[in-house]
Amino acid sequence: MRGSAAVMVVMTPQASEAEIAAVVARLETTGVHVLVMPGELTTAIGAIGDPERVSELGLEGLAGVDRVVPISRPYKLASSELAHHEPTTVAVAGRQVGGGDTFCLIAGPCTVESREQTLAVAEAVKAGGASMLRGGAFKPRTSPFAFKGLGVPALEILAEARAATGLPIVTELLDAQHADAIAQHADVVQIGARNMQNYALLEVAGKLGKPVLLKRGLSSTVDELLMAADYVLKEGNEAVLLCERGIRTFETATRFTLDLSAVPWLKLHSHLPVIVDPSHAAGDRRLVEPLSRAAAAVGADGIIVEVAQDPEAALCDGPQALYARDFATYAAGVAAHAALLGKRVA
Amino acid sequence: MRGSAAVMVVMTPQASEAEIAAVVARLETTGVHVLVMPGELTTAIGAIGDPERVSELGLEGLAGVDRVVPISRPYKLASSELAHHEPTTVAVAGRQVGGGDTFCLIAGPCTVESREQTLAVAEAVKAGGASMLRGGAFKPRTSPFAFKGLGVPALEILAEARAATGLPIVTELLDAQHADAIAQHADVVQIGARNMQNYALLEVAGKLGKPVLLKRGLSSTVDELLMAADYVLKEGNEAVLLCERGIRTFETATRFTLDLSAVPWLKLHSHLPVIVDPSHAAGDRRLVEPLSRAAAAVGADGIIVEVAQDPEAALCDGPQALYARDFATYAAGVAAHAALLGKRVA
C-alpha cells in the first residue's frame, strides 16, 4: 500500500475561507487526493497520497493551520479520525439518517414483482411508520437460471409507490449499465454485499449524487467495509450509509451470522451512519423481530427489513419477510428500544 | 447415531401418578433412557434409545397416554419438543432464571485475584442490582505458562463474598478433580467454552446437583450446544442454563463474534434458559454496554458480565471488564431494555 498514507490538516476555529483554500491549493500541487470536511467548530482537510511529498509542503507553517495529523488506519475517508469524531448525517428527502437522535426504518418487499404487490406493501409500511421504502428492481442471483427482477419497469413501479406514499426509495444498483435508470428513480442507491468489492461499481455509485447504502460483503472485515466506503467517498460523495447484513461463518442454523458487534465498532471507528439488515442474516421471519430490537438497542442508526403482503407466494426470500399486517406492531416494538437511546423514527 | 432415536410420550391431563409410573416401568424394561417431565397441564415422558424396542411396547394403548411423538432432532432432552414447548425455569437461591418474566444479571471479576478485590467488586455489583456474583477460581489458559487462578482459596473468598452480599456464586469447573470443592461453594457450576465437548466433565457436572451454566464452544453449532446440554440433562439434572459467548469467525476486529441470532433460535428450539456473555466476545469494554442492551432486547434470559474495580491492573482480561463504579448505570440501562419485554431483574 505504498503511496497511501494520509494526513488530516486541522484548521484553527478562526481560519478564513481564503486560508482553507490556500491549504487546499498547496496540497493539490502534489497530486494528492484532497477532501475538505467542514465541522461545527473547525474545518479539517484530508489529504491522501504520497506521504513524502505532503511532508515537504511545510503545511504546519501556513496561516490558519492548527495541526497536521497523520492517519494510521487503512481506511482514510471513512475514519472517525478524519471527521474529528463528529458523526456524519445524511439527508434523504427531508429525513435525517445518523447523528444520534433519529432511527431510520427502511421497509418493503425483497423484489418488486408487480404493481399491486408493491403498492400494497408500500401503503402498509407507510401506515406502520416506515421512513423509506425498499424494493429490488435488479436482483443478484447466485445461479444464472433464477428470477432476476423486473428491471426498469420495477423502477417505475417504485416511483409510483413514492408518489402514493411520500416514502423515498432505496434500490440496488447491480450493473453500471443501469446507473442512469437507478439515478433517475432512487433516493438511496444500494450496493449489495456481493458487490462490496466491485470497485468499478463503487466509483460509478459515488458519482451519481445520491446517498449510497453500502452493504458489508458476507466475508468482509469491518476494515474492508470502510475501505470500500472510501471508494465512494473519494468521489466527493459523503453520504454513505454502512450496512451490516450478516457474515458467513460455520454456523448454518441461521443463514448468516448477524454481527451486531460490528455496529458499535463501526460507530467508534467511522463517522458514517450504520444500518442493520436483519432479514437476510436470519433467513427466518421468527428471528427478524428480536434481531431488529437488538439492532436498535445496540445503537444502529436504522434497519432495512423485508415485508411482504403474502410471503408464501413471494418469488424471492419469502420465509424471511415479515407479514405486512404485522408491520405496525413490529415497528412500534423496535421504536421503543430506539427511544431508550434517545432516538425517534425519522 | 444408531440407537439414538427418541420418542416423547404425552400423557392426558387426567393421567394419574400410577398411570405415569406404569408407562415409565414399561419403558424401563427395554433399557432405554427415561425422563419424566411434568408440565402445567400434562406430563411428558421422554424415552431415548432403541427405536424398535420402544415401538414394540404398544405404549399408545396404555391408560392415560394421549399420544406418542417421535423426536427427530439430534438433540433430545434439550429439545423444546420434549418439554412440549413450556420453558424451563431454574431456581438459584430464590432467584428465578428463565420463564419469560425475569432477567438475570450475573456480574463480577473475571478471576478472583484477592479477598479485597473480590469483596469490593461483589459489593459494587450488589449495589448496582446484580442477581448473582461470578468469579473464576480455576482458569483455563491457552498457554500453560499463564496465571491459572488461585484455586480453592478463591472458592473460600467467593463464599465470603456470598455471605457478605447474599449473591449466589457462579464459578467454573475445569477439572473433575475439583468437583467436590466446586460443589461445596458454587450455586451455579459453569462449564467453559473449551470444555463444552469434554463429555466426561459434563457428566461429572450433571451429577453435582447444582444448576449448570453451559457455555457454547467457540466453534460449536447451536445443535452441538444442545447435544452437549443433553449430556448434563441425562444425569437427571434439568437445571441447565445455555450461554452464548461469541463464536470464532474470520472477523478479528472483535475477539469473537457474538452470535445474538442464536438467542431467539435457542428459545425456539429448546426449553432451556439462555444467557449471554458479552465480555469475552467483545474483548473491549466500549462494546460491552451496547451488546448487553442488545442481549436484553433480543430476548436473552440474562447476561454474565465482567466487572473490575481497577481493570488496568487485572491479571486477566482487563480491557473487557466494566468499571465497578459504572456498574449501576450500566445495569439500569440494560434493565430498561429487558423491561420492554416484560422482564424485571431477578
Add this chain to the structure above:
Amino acid sequence: MRGSAAVMVVMTPQASEAEIAAVVARLETTGVHVLVMPGELTTAIGAIGDPERVSELGLEGLAGVDRVVPISRPYKLASSELAHHEPTTVAVAGRQVGGGDTFCLIAGPCTVESREQTLAVAEAVKAGGASMLRGGAFKPRTSPFAFKGLGVPALEILAEARAATGLPIVTELLDAQHADAIAQHADVVQIGARNMQNYALLEVAGKLGKPVLLKRGLSSTVDELLMAADYVLKEGNEAVLLCERGIRTFETATRFTLDLSAVPWLKLHSHLPVIVDPSHAAGDRRLVEPLSRAAAAVGADGIIVEVAQDPEAALCDGPQALYARDFATYAAGVAAHAALLGKRVA
C-alpha cells in the same frame, strides 16, 4: 429458484445431426436455454428453464433420443452430470488444459510494473518450463489509495513478452470498460476472487471468446463457484478454468486457507479443469513450494504462481512471490508429483 430446473437429453450413439437439430428446435420453442454438448460416443443436450414446459414436449419419443435425465444440482452447465462425466479440455495457444494427462504451469509477476521486470520474469519462467505467463495490468485493491496497475500499457508489455517467449498470456479483467483491451491481448481472461459474483462482469467475460480462468471467491462455497461458472458457460463459452485460491477462515497464520479438498471435490462434481493458486493463499514464499507440490499431488490440472526477479522491491505482494532464479528447480519439483499421476507439463 423457480424456473431453474434442468434436464439433459442424451442422444443415442446413432443419432444423426438432423435428429439432434430436431430436439434443439423442439426445446427452443419453449424459450428454455439450450446447450449442445457433443461427446465421444453420444451427444447430450442441456436444457435449462421451466420444467413443466420441457416435460410437456414429449422429448422421450423423438427419434434419436436415448433418455431424458433431470439434473438436481443447483449448478447446471458446470455439472459433471451434464457433460456425462467426460472432462472438458481447454486449448490455449496449442497447450491443452484439463483432460488428465497434462499439467499447466502458469507463472509470472503479480503485477506488470515495467517492461524490463516483465520481460525478465517471462524469460525466467519460460526457461524453467512454464506453460503460460501471468501478469496483472489492472489490479483490484482493497483501498482506493493503493497502486492499481499500469493499465493498457501493461497489456502491451505482456504482448511483447508473449512475442519474445511464445508463452500465452493470463491477465485479469476487472471492469467491463476494459473488456476490449483485454480481449485484444489476453489468451486467458482471469476473473478475480472479488468479482466471482459480479454477474455483469461474468457475462461480459463469457462473450469475449477466450478461455476464462474463474477464481473462487474468498468465502464462496464450491457450489457457488460452479453456479458462477454457469454464468460464463451460458454465454456459449465452454472454456472455463476453475481456480481454488484459498478461503477466508478463522486461521490467520496463513493469509487464506488453501482448500485443497475442493480440488478432488470439483473434479467429482464438474467437468471443468481445476487450477490452484498457492501464492495468494499462503502469503509467504516458504509455503508456496510445498503447497504447489500438494496441488499437483491432489490432482489439480495446473497451478498459477507468482514469480518475481526481486520480490523485495515488488509494489504488490512481494513476500509471496518466488525468486525467478529458483523457478526451474521449483517447477521440476512440482512436475515430479504431477508425473506420478501420469501428467506432463503442457
Add this chain to the structure above:
Amino acid sequence: MRGSAAVMVVMTPQASEAEIAAVVARLETTGVHVLVMPGELTTAIGAIGDPERVSELGLEGLAGVDRVVPISRPYKLASSELAHHEPTTVAVAGRQVGGGDTFCLIAGPCTVESREQTLAVAEAVKAGGASMLRGGAFKPRTSPFAFKGLGVPALEILAEARAATGLPIVTELLDAQHADAIAQHADVVQIGARNMQNYALLEVAGKLGKPVLLKRGLSSTVDELLMAADYVLKEGNEAVLLCERGIRTFETATRFTLDLSAVPWLKLHSHLPVIVDPSHAAGDRRLVEPLSRAAAAVGADGIIVEVAQDPEAALCDGPQALYARDFATYAAGVAAHAALLGKRVA
C-alpha cells in the same frame, strides 16, 4: 499472560555436564520452569517464567554459556526456536517418526467394534505396509445417545492385534479415568480434537510416558495447537506428534476443511513431527486418497487414516473409511509422493 516470557540458554559445544547443571541450578532458584534439550552439537536450556528474575541471574557470564535468547512466540516448548531448529524425532516400537527421512503410515478402523473386524483390518494394513495400527476404544460422541465404543475390551482386542501383526497401537484417551488402561495397551496416546484444550487431560497424557498424538481442535489456530503441545511438553514428555485433521469453515461440501498449509507452517515454527488425518476432514472416501497424496507432497511426517473391511456396516464414520482390499494400492501411491521428498515408510 504476565510472567510467561521465556528465554533459551544456548550452551557452547564444549560445555560440560557440570556447566549445564550449574545453569539449571541457577535458573531453578527463581522458580521458573526449566527444560534441558540436548542437541547434536549443543545443549539448549529453556526457561519459562518471570522474565525479570531470569534477567537478574546474569546467565550470560556463566561458564559454558554461548548466548541467552528471548523467545517471543506465545508457544515456548513447542517452538522451533527452543529446539534450535533441529527437528524432534519420536521413536515408537522401533519406528522413527519425524526427522525428514521417514513417513509414518497409521491405519486401522475408526472404532474397534469386534475382535474379528479389528484383526482382519490389522492384517490388511500390515500387509499393505502400514507403520502402526489405529483404533478407537473410547469414542467421543456429540450426542450422549450415540455408540461410544467398547471401552477396555477394545483395548484388549487391540493388544491382540499388535501381537498378531507387530504393529504398534494408536488409540484415544478421552477421560483421565481411563489413563491407566490406555497406558497399559497403547504405544501412542491420541488426544482428540475436542479435547485439545482440555488442559487437565493434556497434563495426564503428558505424564503417561508414551508418545502423544495431539489433534488440532476443529477451530483452533496453529498457535493454540502449539500452546496445547506445551501442556504435554512441560511434563517432560518430548514425544508429541502434532496432527492436522481439518478445521471448521463456512464450506460444507466437505465435513471439515483440511488445512494443508498448516503442515509447512508447523514445520517452520515447531520442531515437532506433523501427521495429517485426511479421513475426518473429507468425510468422503473418494477424497481421502488425493488428500493423502497431498499430505505426503506437502511435507507431512505421516498420515493417520481409517480403513474398514466393510465400511457400509461400520457403526461409525463408514463413508470416509477406505476399503481394506484397496489399502496396499493406496499406500503405494502415497509412498511414491513421500519418496520424492526423500522419505521411506517407517
